[in-house]
Amino acid sequence: MSALRTWATPLTVATFLFMGMTGILMFFHLDSTLNKLLHEWGGWLMVGGVLAHLVLNWRPFTSYLKRPIGQGIIGLGVVVLALSFWPVSSDGSPVRHLMQAVAQSDVATVIALSGQQLDAGLEALAAAGLQADRTTTMAELTGGARGVQMQVIDVLFTAGE
Known part of the structure; x- marks a missing residue:
């Protein structure tokens, strides 16, 4: 676990930084091709970092699931993700x-x-x-x-x- 601890949180923080910044650039249509590529592939790195961070912090994470605010925020995230798969119109884009x-x-x-x-x-x-x-x-x-x-x-x- 100590080997995991040395890289899990730093990877999570680093990927959050470039995912957040490239996401903002994409939102305002200021991204370059490299920004989009970094955002797409960096998402895989972020998933790995977050999963490792989650393994290291499982007990504190489960305590969030016992509180209404934690349940609400996580539940809202699940609902928003599920709705993102719903077609916006019957005609398509x-x-x-x-x-x-x-x-x-x-x-x-x-x-x-x-x-x-x-x-x-x-x-x-x-x-x-x-x-x-x-x-x-x-x-x-x-x-x-x-x-x-x-x-x-x-x-x-x-x-x-």
Whole structure:
């Protein structure tokens, strides 16, 4: 337990600092790509640190569960987490609708949306190892795989940058 004690709380504090700061930056849309990456992967480190901290402090933790304020705060956290899985609307998000429309389009339409000429877009796709012609649908090109669809979008919309 003493080995656990040397790193559990410092890891919990360190991950809280960068999770809190990157979360605030993300809230105000001031984050960079690295902030988002740190926030996502740092969450795993924080889970590890918090679980280790919880093991070390199990008795004090259980005392919070005996008090109404502790029960209320922890219970509220559980309810908020459960509600976060509830769909906000029956239609889904606008981004989801956009991705579905792209998935059902042909490659020529997606190339046109990217602002490129058809031939330049097809060349960019070919350079990325994605073979298509003007009649290829996104479904044919990607096999319905969301990751490949994102790769196509990345190739086409960042080709001029």
